[in-house]
Amino acid sequence: MPFAHITGWGMAVPDKLITNADLEKIIDTNDKWIVERTGIKERHIAYDGQTTSSLAVEAAWKALAVAKVKPAEIDLIICSTSTPEYMFPATACLIQDRIGATKAGAFDLSAACTGFIYALNMASQAIRSGSLKVVLVVGAETLSRFVDWTDRNTCILFGDGAGALVLKADETPGGVISSVLHSDGSGADLLSIPAGCSKNPATEATIRAGLHYIQMDGREVFRFATRVMAQATREVLSSAGISIDDIKWIIPHQANLRIIEAAARGLKLPLEKFVINLDRYGNTSTASIPIAICEAIKDGRLQKGDKFVLVGFGAGLTWGASVAQWTGVLETEQMIRPTYFRLFARTRSFLRRLWLRIEGIVWGRKNS
Numbered sequence: 001m002p003f004a005h006i007t008g009w010g011m012a013v014p015d016k017l018i019t020n021a022d023l024e025k026i027i028d029t030n031d032k033w034i035v036e037r038t039g040i041k042e043r044h045i046a047y048d049g050q051t052t053s054s055l056a057v058e059a060a061w062k063a064l065a066v067a068k069v070k071p072a073e074i075d076l077i078i079c080s081t082s083t084p085e086y087m088f089p090a091t092a093c094l095i096q097d098r099i100g101a102t103k104a105g106a107f108d109l110s111a112a113c114t115g116f117i118y119a120l121n122m123a124s125q126a127i128r129s130g131s132l133k134v135v136l137v138v139g140a141e142t143l144s145r146f147v148d149w150t151d152r153n154t155c156i157l158f159g160d161g162a163g164a165l166v167l168k169a170d171e172t173p174g175g176v177i178s179s180v181l182h183s184d185g186s187g188a189d190l191l192s193i194p195a196g197c198s199k200n201p202a203t204e205a206t207i208r209a210g211l212h213y214i215q216m217d218g219r220e221v222f223r224f225a226t227r228v229m230a231q232a233t234r235e236v237l238s239s240a241g242i243s244i245d246d247i248k249w250i251i252p253h254q255a256n257l258r259i260i261e262a263a264a265r266g267l268k269l270p271l272e273k274f275v276i277n278l279d280r281y282g283n284t285s286t287a288s289i290p291i292a293i294c295e296a297i298k299d300g301r302l303q304k305g306d307k308f309v310l311v312g313f314g315a316g317l318t319w320g321a322s323v324a325q326w327t328g329v330l331e332t333e334q335m336i337r338p339t340y341f342r343l344f345a346r347t348r349s350f351l352r353r354l355w356l357r358i359e360g361i362v363w364g365r366k367n368s
């Protein structure tokens with residue numbers, strides 16, 4: 001049975017920064033409150049024209065270059081996001097087109113901040129079963145577009161960004177070992193964007209009522225999060241038959257430092273065992289875990305052979321955890337030229353669009 005190895009990784013965040021001092025100018029808040037209650041100091045915010053797929057594509061190119069994988073080798077793209085570009089088509093299909101993943105299937109996965117763990121599980125199961133060989137898993141968000149920048153309860157928390165991993169089949173033991181996934185829809189109203197979908201389509205009234213923005217019962221979400229983080233970590237370790245002493249790093253969803261501290265207390269672990277970067281990014285939802293993985297690899301914290309736990313929670317309510325062993329980049333003779341593939345993808349996309357137009361004219365389609 002093949003193993004599902006994490007063999008490529010990449011992240012992308014917008015250049016534009018909003019610090020706590022910037023927020024002080026637009027809402028009734030202050031740096032001291034935000035740092036004490038959340039640990040967040042600044043967040044990256046997409047500029048006009050930057051989108052969930054453009055961040056995802058940037059992260060994906062980096063991950064493919066590290067893995068030395070050609071876009072045409074990808075079997076499946078899973079984009080975990082709560083801020084897709086459209087209701088449909090899936091953002092994953094936009095990524096597929098932009099990177100020229102000619103044979104890949106593509107779909108979006110919606111499990112809020114737990115989404116990356118869900119996506120990683122789907123991808124690794126498909127590889128472990130032997131049905132797929134290469135899967136690109138992306139977590140990407142532009143939450144800033146759904147935040148009410150006059151609501152101090154929510155706007156201080158969120159940031160934009162994307163992280164991508166390439167998962168590849170290989171017979172060497174390691175990679176994603178086990179995952180646990182949970183949900184409790186009875187808490188659906190604790191964290192939601194109430195309008196814009198089939199229940200409450202956009203109307204003047206929904207817009208006036210601010211129902212297209214994130215609505216959150218912060219205290220209840222906090223209580224739920226502190227309960228499930230340690231619980232899910234213990235559960236995934238037990239399902240994998242791994243002792244917590246064998247775990248080098250816990251890489252948690254980056255929502256609030258106090259939630260991570262509570263998880264550390266629950267697991268009787270020092271905070272130093274947790275990869276934490278929320279001070280610089282805020283809560284980037286499903287992108288937070290892959291971004292933290294990229295940083296842990298880049299700064300040398302995550303080393304070949306290390307076992308680590310990913311654990312998260314989010315709207316739904318959803319929560320879950322994965323345990324994995326990082327085995328580094330898989331050896332390959334393959335040379336890849338990212339610039340060449342970018343050019344190929346762009347040209348291919350242009351020619352396919354042109355071809356669809358020409359076909360439309362030939363067949364007399366009205367909107368061609």
Ligand code: ACO
Binds near residue numbers: 029034114216219222
């Ligand atoms: N600046 C200053 N004061 C504030 C701010 C602010 N930005 N926001 C709230 N306050 C005030 C409140 O009005 C309240 O004042 P009051 O006591 O006079 O009423 C006081 O601070 C305390 O408010 P609480 O809501 O009790 O503050 P709390 O300590 O719970 O912190 C927070 C709030 C940070 C939102 C916390 O509850 C939290 O992190 N919850 C979890 C949120 C989360 O993780 N959400 C993402 C989930 S993942 C996903 O799926 C997207």
